[in-house]
Amino acid sequence: MSESLEGKVALITGASQGIGRAIALALAAEKAQVVVNCAHNREKAQSVAEEIRSRGGSAQVYLCDVSDEEAVQKMFDTLGKVDILVNNARLDPWLRTEEMSEGEWWDRVMKVNLKGCFLCSMAFFRQAKERKWGRIVNISSARAFRPAEMTMIAYGVSKLGMHGITRAFAENGAPFGITANTVCPGMIETENMMKRLSKExxxxxxSAVPLGRPGTSEEVADAVLYAVKNGYVTGESLHVNGGMYYAP
Ligand SMILES: NC(=O)c1ccc[n+]([C@@H]2O[C@H](COP(=O)([O-])OP(=O)(O)OC[C@H]3O[C@@H](n4cnc5c(N)ncnc54)[C@H](OP(=O)(O)O)[C@@H]3O)[C@@H](O)[C@H]2O)c1
Structure with a gap:
């Protein structure tokens, strides 16, 4: 039976735009009290929260860099109770500048994508286990399963690492009613992607997607809802990729 999310507090990291925004809207539509997180753009996060409230939902904004250990602990202490954690924040993999060395780029990517996911999951676990109910959903990528282009190695490895975090929290969370799953999007149409790609x-x-089109952020959010509402699925990877990759 799928579970009601009424009264549950859901923290979505990197929810000021794109897929995170759609996840926040979807969880709010299920009556969860949503926390819209991002590190930089308060205005964008506020507009997501306002959109949720205009639809009758509950939302607040919390700015926090998920790679900052102290700030993450403070966020969880301030929020008091978080029942659902969606680790969605990422460093935009197309942001590397020419001056950035390989090592610097690697560290920056791992810091946000992997350390951020680890820190939030640890802080979440410490407080959710007392209530014997919790959901972690990590947003990975189809790129975790396919050999990366030269410019995407750090990003792909960071996404693959999230699966290790998922498995650890699935195993260690089970006695406390905490599940952990990974959702792996393929090519998803977001405002960022449309800015980046030429028509060609x-x-x-x-054309590299068997279903012939990009997915929508709402289709990814659907998979997140499934992972949150089904309390018997844990340690799994849910693929939302139009057939780009078939899991065994
Ligand atoms: N779009 C796709 O096609 C696609 C495909 C596969 C997987 N994914 C995965 O899906 C997730 C969302 O993708 P997206 O395309 O929607 O991403 P996006 O447009 O790049 O948005 C990233 C979000 O993360 C926030 N963020 C960046 N650094 C942060 C930090 N240190 N702490 C907290 N928040 C931070 C950004 O806000 P601020 O900059 O204001 O902090 C923004 O809200 C990512 O995990 C991505 O890897 C996306």
Missing amino acids: KYREEC
Whole structure:
């Protein structure tokens, strides 16, 4: 039986735009009290929270860099109770500048994508286990399963690492009613992606997807809802990729 989310507090990291925004809206539609997190753009996060409230939902904004250990602990202490954690924040993998060395880029990517996921999951676990109910959903990528292009190695490895975090929290969370799953999107149409791709490149990338189109953020949010509402699925990877990758 799928579970009601009424009264549950859901923290979505990196929810000021794109997929995180859609996840926040979807959880709010299920009556969860949503915390919209991001590190930089308060205005964008506020507008997501306002959109949720205008639809009758409950939302607050909390700015916090998920890679900052002290700030993460403070966020969980301030929120008091978090029942659902969606680790969605990432460093945009197309943001590397020419001046950034390989080592610097690697550290930056791992810091946000992997350390951030670990820190939030640890802080979440410490307080959710007392209530004997919790959900962790990590947003990975189809890129965790396919050999990376030269510019995407750090990103792909960071996403693959999230599966290790999922498994650890699935195993250690089970006695406390905490499940952990990973959702792995393929090519998803977001405002960022549409800014980045030329029409030609867009068509080329679509043709590499067996279903012939990008997915929507709402289709990813659907998979997150499934992982949150089904309390018997844990340690799993849910693929939302139009057939780009078939799990065994
Ligand atoms: N879009 C796709 O096609 C695709 C495909 C596969 C997987 N994914 C995964 O899906 C998730 C969402 O993707 P997206 O395309 O929606 O991402 P996006 O547009 O790049 O948004 C990233 C979000 O993370 C926030 N953020 C960045 N650094 C942060 C930090 N240190 N602490 C807290 N928040 C931080 C950003 O806000 P601020 O900059 O204001 O902090 C923003 O809200 C990511 O995990 C991504 O890897 C996306």
